[in-house]
Amino acid sequence: xxxxxxxxxxxxxxTREWLRFWQQRxxxxxxxxxxxxxxxxxxxxxxxxxxxxxxxxxxxxxxYETYIAPGLCGMIILFNSMQGALxxxxxxxxxxxxVLLMSPLPRPFLLVTKLLAMGVVSIGQVYxxxxxxxxxxxxxxxxxxxxxxxxxxxxxxxxxxxxxxIATWIKQLxxxxxxxxxxxxxxxxxxxxLYPLWxxxxxxxxxxxxxxxxxxxxxxxxxxxSLYLEWNPMAYGITAGVTVTLALLATAxxxxxxxxxxxxxxxx
Amino acid sequence: xTIEASNLxxxxxxxxxxxxxxxxxxxGRFHALLGPNGAGKxxxxxxxxxxxxxxxxxxxxxxxxxxxxxAEAMRRIGVVFQQNALDLDLTVRQNxxxxxxxxxxxxxxxxxxxxxxxxRFSLLDRANDAVRQLNGGHRRRVExxxxxxxxPSLLLLDEPTVGLDVASxxxxxxxxxxxxxxxxxxxxxxxxxxxxxxxxxxxxxxxxGQLLADGKGQxxxxxxxxxxxxxxFHSLTGAG
Numbered sequence: 001x002x003x004x005x006x007x008x009x010x011x012x013x014x015t016r017e018w019l020r021f022w023q024q025r026x027x028x029x030x031x032x033x034x035x036x037x038x039x040x041x042x043x044x045x046x047x048x049x050x051x052x053x054x055x056x057x058x059x060x061x062x063x064y065e066t067y068i069a070p071g072l073c074g075m076i077i078l079f080n081s082m083q084g085a086l087x088x089x090x091x092x093x094x095x096x097x098x099v100l101l102m103s104p105l106p107r108p109f110l111l112v113t114k115l116l117a118m119g120v121v122s123i124g125q126v127y128x129x130x131x132x133x134x135x136x137x138x139x140x141x142x143x144x145x146x147x148x149x150x151x152x153x154x155x156x157x158x159x160x161x162x163x164x165x166i167a168t169w170i171k172q173l174x175x176x177x178x179x180x181x182x183x184x185x186x187x188x189x190x191x192x193x194l195y196p197l198w199x200x201x202x203x204x205x206x207x208x209x210x211x212x213x214x215x216x217x218x219x220x221x222x223x224x225x226s227l228y229l230e231w232n233p234m235a236y237g238i239t240a241g242v243t244v245t246l247a248l249l250a251t252a253x254x255x256x257x258x259x260x261x262x263x264x265x266x267x268x
Numbered sequence: 269x270t271i272e273a274s275n276l277x278x279x280x281x282x283x284x285x286x287x288x289x290x291x292x293x294x295x296g297r298f299h300a301l302l303g304p305n306g307a308g309k310x311x312x313x314x315x316x317x318x319x320x321x322x323x324x325x326x327x328x329x330x331x332x333x334x335x336x337x338x339a340e341a342m343r344r345i346g347v348v349f350q351q352n353a354l355d356l357d358l359t360v361r362q363n364x365x366x367x368x369x370x371x372x373x374x375x376x377x378x379x380x381x382x383x384x385x386x387x388r389f390s391l392l393d394r395a396n397d398a399v400r401q402l403n404g405g406h407r408r409r410v411e412x413x414x415x416x417x418x419x420p421s422l423l424l425l426d427e428p429t430v431g432l433d434v435a436s437x438x439x440x441x442x443x444x445x446x447x448x449x450x451x452x453x454x455x456x457x458x459x460x461x462x463x464x465x466x467x468x469x470x471x472x473x474x475x476x477g478q479l480l481a482d483g484k485g486q487x488x489x490x491x492x493x494x495x496x497x498x499x500x501f502h503s504l505t506g507a508g
Binding site for chain 2: 002005006008009011012013015016020024094095096098099100101102103104105106110255256
């Protein structure tokens, strides 16, 4: 197989994801309602309760909306990646996955490309969300929109790989409700998405350490710092490290027979 | 392309699904894999397409081990799955282009080959229709056209006529036989419907994971002392 084959395959998978996105654009638009509700309603209610002091990367006092916007960007990717990865292994994408796995190209390449393609669509949603957030006076520097892109890509790949890993190995979580309760919500709430970790430390040191060990915290911080044109090597390093590890584990451990891709019989 | 399977066994957990299955397919011929539901046909297809990993036994495609040379093998296999594997929201052409891309073909090449296959299947005028707008028979044709896009030498069809009416089933079966004769394609057609198999076909009868008969339909009937394949199938499997 030559490099051109890989390239055509990469482009083909990306194109298909965008075509599907276009077909289901109303569904994708409705997926924006969740973070917007958090930004407009939740933030309005809690801004008085949760005063934010000056913490990096911010150089001045900020509104609560400004604080949670990067976390909500992470949330969009979190929901999309988990839902996308699950649909690869369970219901909606089964046919497409069978076709994908018939490709002569190496499976790790196919799976990572597929996760990236799903991630790119989520990232499109993040940018639409950030544009709408301007209406709530969340105004990062202009170059921040570009600088945040690598962090968004890493986050989407990390969470997509995690979703694939969960969908392949943990049979008990085989529907989205299970994943929401046991993965998405804990990851989201036990992170720095909604409150700075020093506040968590004041409330409960052990919860603080759980948040510190949560890779989603570092993904959100990588998004937050890049969006405000600050470099956070620890957040980036941890996010990148976890992404590579999860992607390796998810693709190397992926076995169609552990999933329902065959369709015929329930795997053992 | 020849296929040789030797001593294939497969189990889901403790449950054996295939037991010591061995056969060889002849290049450029139509082969019917006949078996009642639950015989192990889809599992065998899973092994041939690498959706299932070999647990025991060996599979050779054109003399090359599927395990050792998976990329080369996949390049030469076209598959039509039992369940629909088309994206219903995308157009016929978009579905074909996706498949072509997965096989490393450029958009231009995909377009040329896709149109050629669609023309052959009398579906070129439907190229820009969403698959959802097509009837069952046409969808199956699109799946076959897609499976042939990368010019494989082996076509695997897993119960391709499920859900089709009698006329569409017959037409599809005829069509694949024509492909076999015209293109020298090796075909393995899995079915539980005896009327899709002819006496002159090479027939493999699978039941409860075991290969009960392998040979020309007529020869199997003679060996079993039965009048036709339907009777043979019934006496061997209790089905039919």
